[in-house]
Amino acid sequence: MNVLKTLKVDAYAKINLTLDILSKRPDGYHEVSMVMQSIGLCDRIKFSEEPKGSGITLVTNVPGLPCGERNLAYRAAKLMMDTYHIEQGIHMNLTKRIPIAAGLAGGSSNAAAVILAMNEMFCLELSREELCSVGEKIGSDIPFCLCGGTMLAEGRGEKLTRLPSMPQCYVILAKPPVKVSTAWAYQNYQKEQVKEHPKTDEILSCLAEKNLVGIGKLLCNVLESVTINRYKEIDMLKKLMLKHGAMASLMSGSGPTVFGLTEDAKTAEHIAEQLRKLTNARIFVTKTVCGN
Ligand SMILES: C[C@@](CO)(OP(=O)(O)O)[C@H](O)COP(=O)(O)OP(=O)(O)OC[C@H]1O[C@@H](n2ccc(N)nc2=O)[C@H](O)[C@@H]1O
Numbered sequence: 001m002n003v004l005k006t007l008k009v010d011a012y013a014k015i016n017l018t019l020d021i022l023s024k025r026p027d028g029y030h031e032v033s034m035v036m037q038s039i040g041l042c043d044r045i046k047f048s049e050e051p052k053g054s055g056i057t058l059v060t061n062v063p064g065l066p067c068g069e070r071n072l073a074y075r076a077a078k079l080m081m082d083t084y085h086i087e088q089g090i091h092m093n094l095t096k097r098i099p100i101a102a103g104l105a106g107g108s109s110n111a112a113a114v115i116l117a118m119n120e121m122f123c124l125e126l127s128r129e130e131l132c133s134v135g136e137k138i139g140s141d142i143p144f145c146l147c148g149g150t151m152l153a154e155g156r157g158e159k160l161t162r163l164p165s166m167p168q169c170y171v172i173l174a175k176p177p178v179k180v181s182t183a184w185a186y187q188n189y190q191k192e193q194v195k196e197h198p199k200t201d202e203i204l205s206c207l208a209e210k211n212l213v214g215i216g217k218l219l220c221n222v223l224e225s226v227t228i229n230r231y232k233e234i235d236m237l238k239k240l241m242l243k244h245g246a247m248a249s250l251m252s253g254s255g256p257t258v259f260g261l262t263e264d265a266k267t268a269e270h271i272a273e274q275l276r277k278l279t280n281a282r283i284f285v286t287k288t289v290c291g292n
């Protein structure tokens, strides 16, 4: 008798320590150079194998989040099934905690978790490169989410170089009540509006030296020039993070989430408490995590 398998996977969010845009590509994407870092805030997906021919089903705890082809987790499952001729069905129960359209790669991390889980569940034994080549067909951030940890991401985000792990620290997240579309942020990017570009070589040296203070000083994201211009509360959140004790603060990805870094739990909790009192942003306290 064949026993149908079940599996539980955590899908981690990311922050961008740096984000630089180098040029616009002929395919419409932008050539980027970003230092990315996984954090402990995660969604959870429970998978159950279903009998042959029963297809894909997905339920989530978020009313209004699409559960069909428009969901990145569903799309990843479909692409895995089609590419590797999987006949069994799969049911996914997605519990979201990562805020949506927040610059934290929540959807991408869900898709990556599905790809990894299906590789294991259906004993596909695919290499990391094969998994990444499936992932990058769905989204530029998915290869990073498949690996996690501290990475330099280039190309449109899919070309990865593993970096020395960032020294573990606390990460306070503040997500104001607005949603930002990644496509909108890239479309509205104008290089003339950028005051400062990341010093990527310098942050790589600080990572090698495990110099957290140095890393903090070099946080830089050119998409702030687009998103902060539209949502002024992002700048206010950055200032509040610093005022209440963060060693550094930045907007993650296309935003609107702002993160702050601290070395100790007490300061992180103090900042979170102040931000909950003073703003209407959703606040989380988490830590940096290593990759697979
Ligand atoms: C900005 C970043 C930074 O980590 O993250 P988020 O803010 O989305 O979390 C990423 O570059 C987002 O990656 P991802 O969310 O996977 O983007 P995709 O689905 O591939 O692309 C969404 C849209 O963004 C634009 N895009 C994306 C990546 C890129 N290098 N250049 C682009 O111009 C394209 O218009 C594309 O249609």
Ligand SMILES: Nc1ncnc2c1ncn2[C@@H]1O[C@H](COP(=O)(O)OP(=O)(O)O)[C@@H](O)[C@H]1O
Residues within 6 Å of the ligand: 065, 066, 070, 071, 072, 073, 099, 100, 101, 102, 103, 104, 105, 106, 107, 108, 110, 111, 180, 182, 253, 254, 255
């Ligand atoms: N599993 C998923 N989780 C979150 N968002 C998803 C998912 N599937 C599709 N989406 C859609 O993807 C878009 C981007 O969401 P998300 O990945 O959370 O943000 P970001 O690209 O800013 O990191 C949203 O419009 C959302 O509706």
